Amino acid sequence: MARSNDEIAALLQEYADLISITGGDAFRTRTYEKAARSIGGYHTDVSKLDAKGLQEIPNVGKSTAEKILEYFSTGTVSAIEKLRAKIPAGVRQLTAIPTLGPKKALVLYEELGISTTEELAEAIHEERLRDLKGFGPKTEENILHGIDLLKSSGDRVLIDVAMSLAEDIVAEMSQVTGCMRCAYAGSLRRLRETIGDIDILVAAKKAAPIMRAFTELPYVSEVIAQGEKKTSIRTDKGLQVDLRVVPPDSWGAAMQYFTGSKAHNIRTREMAVHKKLKLSEYGLFDTETGDKIVSKTEEDVYARLGLPWIPPTLREDRGEIEAGLRDELPELIQEKDIRGDLHTHTDLTDGLAPLEEMVAAAAERGYAYYAVTDHGPDMAMQRMTDERILAQRARVRELDREHGGMRVLHGAELNIDPDGGVDWPPEFLADFDLCVASVHSHFNQDRDALTRRIVKACENPHVHIIGHPTTRLIGKRPAIDVDLDAVFAACARTGTALEINSHPDRLDLRDEDILRAKRHGVKFAVDSDAHAVIHLAYLRYGVGTAQRGWLTKDDVINTWSLTRLRRFLDKG
Template sequence: MLIHNADVATIFNQIADLLEIKSDNPFRVRAYRNAARTLNALTSSVQTMVAEKRDLTDLPGIGVDLAGKIVEIVTTGTCALREQLHRQFPPSVHELLTVPGLGPKRVNTLYRQRNIRTLDQLYSSAHNGQIRNIPGFGVRAEQRILEALRTQQSKKKRYRLDLAESIAGSLLEYLRAPGDIKKIEIAGSIRRRQETVGDLDILISSSRPRLIIQRFVKFEGVTQILTQGITRASVVLRQGMQVDLRVVSNDSFGAALHYFTGSKSHSIAVRTLAQKRGLKMNEYGVFSGTRRIASETEAAVFQAVGLPYIEPELRENRGEFAAAQSGKLPQLIHLADLAGDLHSHTKASNGRNSLREMAIEAKKRGLSYLAITDHSRSLTVAHGLNAEGLTRQMDEIDQLNTELGLKLLKGCEVEINEDGTLDLPDSILERLDIVVAAVHSKFGLSRERQTKRILRAMDHPCFTLLAHPSGRLILEREPYDVDMQQIILHARQRGCFLELNAQPSRLDLTDTYCMMAKSEGVLISVNSDAHSIFDFDNLRFGIGQARRGWLEKKDVLNTLSIAQLLLSISHSGK
């Protein structure tokens, strides 16, 4: 049985949800959530680790009990604790957690006080005005539940990019094993680095298509074969994701890769350009009459219609054609362009590694500086630091800066209070190299109040960077209502910066707001928001989002050298 890290993490998150619904010990809940996060960020397979009898307790946040449950899940595909918890509630209760804005505590309230146990019951209760009078809800919360349910019903199921990539990686490794493949690529929305994925498109070049197809449909994770031909097949995996496979000849690979990468709007526009030149274009190539004039590479396909190569992340028909025709395509940023990371956490708040361990790992990753930004005091769920704790940490940073050959910056992820003030006194803020300010509460404020709150925080002379500016969690929580254009314009006026948080659950800023910030000359910081040494892997997701937002090296704050960075942030907000 093939078990992905994401499968184990999903079970741990489900356990945490069910424990929280039944009001279990919050520390126990947090342990399962932290373990799930560790597993999602882990690059090596826990199934392989179990097979090799490696000590799972070496992983951050994984104790003996959790290690035993990982072995149990890898071995059996499930966990007795999860099944026991499921038996304590109707199976449909867990479905309520799929509604954005409904966390376990609210689901607990709905279940205990109104016996709401299904999505249909939830919709009926909200539609009939029976939610608003429940303590902790109100009219606006009831309306948001209705809107979320309607939106959910109209959408095809999608998967976060990191989960889709993990599934795709296992499938590609399986398909490559026999060695009869010349080229293999993931196309579609993963290749364009969209933040969510509906299905997987795999393209293979091989002289043995029938064998490839036969092997594909026998993949252990396949639960349904939708179609199976000589050169193409479609299946559904255990996670519910559809995978479409195409096998083509090597001399058609470039045309097929362009065709199956999309987007649909981009592809239609390219075909229109081909038609204007009297050409025909499909997944097999670009044709003049019956003569194929381009097909082997994507660059040749673009050249045939009079265009330079356009990077996959730009293929959304959002101006890439005009930019290509005028020679103004951006030189998109690469992961190697990052000189540092300006948002990370340690054990001092809700991280899983020590300050020293985080610094050593950042240096291994080729970074030359790292900002330590543990949470401030009011975020009690994250064990935020008060002034005394921050002072101790600053002393430790001073000591490590004499030892490690990597510049550690003294920072803090400071709470933005409801009134827009910051959560620490100026006497402490003034001692920090960087102040990363964030909203973690009062998401339901009106657009006017939320915007005013953030703008006031940005006006603080110590403010450097706005973290995860919209507060969204992809497929879990909608962004709070805020005037992002006004925030971007204010950042330009104040000379401060915005974050692109690279956690695949956030990817916040969105690509469109990255484009807006770029047009206004506001620098973006692509940060990992690392809570463990494994989370530095998040940076590649952030870079993918930055590239979708047309960002170049010059548009990103943390591509600067440490001297340039310190000069820039010393002027921020002044």
């Protein structure tokens, strides 16, 4: 199930947008945006808090707390309903387009009568937006990008949303009498960045009780189809979940069949045919006699096809079959291999938790080292100064001594400016343990300028990691137009690592880009970019993306010992 915190965060963000659309006070808009971020990153389930508990959350005041309690009590918030009623449905539909702000959406509706993405795309192609103030060719291009992003995301959800729901269902179904095994499969098991629907498998001798229990789960809003072998439901959040029940001795074959991508499964079925076998969710069968040969484990199925067991994250038909036949599958990085997190934030800048809480939470995860990397002063909104960062460094050094089992490193996330420069002069940067450098602005520079900008940052001896390299936000903002191969070559040449940002909104680099970068000899850092304690756990998604990029722990610098890591950080 989606966390109540995420539900409330989305509601408050919508309220902030509605205030902005209706010309409300910018300070109020910002207030609710801050509250949304704080609640989304808060460790306690807000549905279990009273007014006093809610107001202990950073940026949540009395008025916000009252709205949250009203929502949990009635299912609605009257203030939000009143603003919704003032906004034409068409405007609210347009605000779903990434890159199109609420005020521009209102202008399009009032001036041109545009209320759908189709009408907007048509108006852009007819160049009807160019007479409007604030709209030009570049704006049109950005909006079309946004429309494409919206269409491509469709009904898909981010991996953390799907994972939370799937793990809840697996836990619930595992308690049902007669359920012998239960797991999720499909694209979620392959850890794809977005999920269309969730596949759940159950091994049981009798399917009917299992199917009945599935349709009675508390978050089921609709039973789409129900049968002996498969039942599909839609949750109250609109996500489809398909349950399949198979005989216990077919478990391995079913997991293999329902996990692989379509392309991977075509290849394995072809291999079966060449061996005069038939592969299905029930097992591997002799085509002449119909006898079942193997079915109980995935390992048995793959072995009979002449292959080693192939990790789910590789089952995309991107060379894993050939590598398996040559016995050259990589020993993929695992979450347990991560020895530290090298990109995190505190409430000194845009994080939600104080330094001490973040460090304590990292220590609980068993890390050997942990880096705090708050934003530099070039992002003015973060209010960073030399004095504040030096005071933080002094406290980091104290915590480093206090946490004997975990080294605490002091770093910074630097902003790569339009010319490739970064915050602070070299002599100041030299005293940080490590620096992450990221693009946070001027996304619309041309390809050559963006490429030069990042390459120059790589060449800076005080920049160790390029953070979220393409700046994309999945379904919200496209990747910048940069020559990635030139960036990969520069990273390999200068000894600069590329980040795999684990935040579910980013997962940047993408798995396809990781594969290309690895061929250049690049090293990587799998980081959480945590802005709250609960975000530290996002690392699992970054590791999954690293696996999809065929990375081993030798490719990832934060699986290394601190001694080896420090040698890497000494770019000189």
